[in-house]
Amino acid sequence: EVQLVESGGGLVQPGASLKLSCVASGFTFSDYWMSWVRQTPGKTMEWIGDIKYDGSYTNYAPSLKNRFTISRDNAKSTLYLQMSNVRSEDTATYYCTPYVYYGPYFDYWGQGVMVTVSS
Amino acid sequence: DIQMTQSPASLSASLEEIVTITCQASQDIGNWLAWYQQKPGKSPQLLIYGATSLADGVPSRFSGSRSGTQYSLKISRLQVEDIGIYYCQQASSAPLTFGSGTKLEIK
Numbered sequence: 001e002v003q004l005v006e007s008g009g010g011l012v013q014p015g016a017s018l019k020l021s022c023v024a025s026g027f028t029f030s031d032y033w034m035s036w037v038r039q040t041p042g043k044t045m046e047w048i049g050d051i052k053y054d055g056s057y058t059n060y061a062p063s064l065k066n067r068f069t070i071s072r073d074n075a076k077s078t079l080y081l082q083m084s085n086v087r088s089e090d091t092a093t094y095y096c097t098p099y100v101y102y103g104p105y106f107d108y109w110g111q112g113v114m115v116t117v118s119s
Numbered sequence: 120d121i122q123m124t125q126s127p128a129s130l131s132a133s134l135e136e137i138v139t140i141t142c143q144a145s146q147d148i149g150n151w152l153a154w155y156q157q158k159p160g161k162s163p164q165l166l167i168y169g170a171t172s173l174a175d176g177v178p179s180r181f182s183g184s185r186s187g188t189q190y191s192l193k194i195s196r197l198q199v200e201d202i203g204i205y206y207c208q209q210a211s212s213a214p215l216t217f218g219s220g221t222k223l224e225i226k
Binding site: 035043044045046047049050059060061062095100102103104105106107109110111112 | 120151153155162163164165168169174175204206208210213214215216217219220
């Protein structure tokens, strides 16, 4: 059974940094491109970016490229999202999710981790 | 970026009714489109991929279609368990983008 467990969220002040983690199990993590997707309290869905299965390539939403960094540790089956200089508009639930083998679609989702940016 | 214009924003329908939700892509995305259902308090679930292919385990009352750059999700006979928010997502090019969502309720 595929499991994705996100962690590292919480209340953070504007301008701070935060690192989210996602531990994957139930599939061969090192074979899959992975993405981060977030959902705002108003239910807007936004793709943050992705990382190639070997970690050699990353791609980001242009609006987030300068502040967010995606990385992975295949030995630990763990995906990371480093968030810097966070803003109130980064308040959202963050999901990690692998692409399915037949395209950039999301068939498996974790429970998500909430990040609240507020002073 | 490719914009996905989804409508309606909300929809109230009766049980057994046919429901249709649409997404208009701002440019050609071919069949690179998915539909997701998000039940209250849950993570999204993939319903349709490739514009018309049903994901594993999804009831056959759900179907997807395409006409040019307009995409539709149809629920043939609405059931109570179908309430939630529905999203389209284009998978043609990065950045991947989602529609704004359709909140479906039972009348």
